[in-house]
Amino acid sequence: MKSCLKFIFPLMLSLTALQTSAQTVVPTDQNYYIEFGLTPLHVRSEAGDVSHPQAARLAFGKNVHPNWALEGFYLTTYTKDSRPGFDATATHYGLALKPKVAMTDSTELFARLGWSHANMTVATDGSRTGTDFTYGWGIQTAFTKSVYGQLDYMTYYDKEGTSAKGFTLAIGTRF
Numbered sequence: 001m002k003s004c005l006k007f008i009f010p011l012m013l014s015l016t017a018l019q020t021s022a023q024t025v026v027p028t029d030q031n032y033y034i035e036f037g038l039t040p041l042h043v044r045s046e047a048g049d050v051s052h053p054q055a056a057r058l059a060f061g062k063n064v065h066p067n068w069a070l071e072g073f074y075l076t077t078y079t080k081d082s083r084p085g086f087d088a089t090a091t092h093y094g095l096a097l098k099p100k101v102a103m104t105d106s107t108e109l110f111a112r113l114g115w116s117h118a119n120m121t122v123a124t125d126g127s128r129t130g131t132d133f134t135y136g137w138g139i140q141t142a143f144t145k146s147v148y149g150q151l152d153y154m155t156y157y158d159k160e161g162t163s164a165k166g167f168t169l170a171i172g173t174r175f
Contacts, residue, residue: 030146030174035059037150037170039075043088045122046161051081051088057168061098069098073116075156090164091119092156094134106142110152111135118157120164132157138168146174 094116138152
């Protein structure tokens with residue numbers, strides 16, 4: 001996945017540079033947004049065990065340019081994996097830069113690059129707390145002028161053999 005990041009970041013920068021003539025997806029009077037999403041996390045322990053707790057993510061952001069946004073997020077598990085003998089919980093919060101490029105008048109591709117702080121408890125490894133580079137990519141489409149849907153894949157934590165990543169299906173509103 002790290003080699004994929006080396007490809008995604010230059011691609012997003014190139015697409016952003018080529019974007020100057022396309023119409024913007026974000027109305028100019030709605031620079032702030034809030035999103036709520038559900039994430040089935042994929043948590044891998046140092047021992048190689050895997051757990052799939054369910055998580056919810058809340059993100060708040062500001063569009064600083066038609067092709068860039070800054071956002072903060074908070075993700076926490078709300079149910080544990082029901083397998084006996086191994087479970088995991090996770091809480092993450094962080095800040096990210098969100099480069100994006102409009103594909104149509106209502107759909108855009110984006111990446112997220114930032115840092116997050118993780119508090120994870122993995123039954124076989126104990127607790128992990130730390131800060132790590134957070135990255136991902138996704139697609140977002142507008143339903144109305146202020147409401148949109150989003151699908152993304154994020155890596156929230158990947159250190160010392162323990163990782164937390166997953167797809168998120170979210171709905172957001174601009175204001």
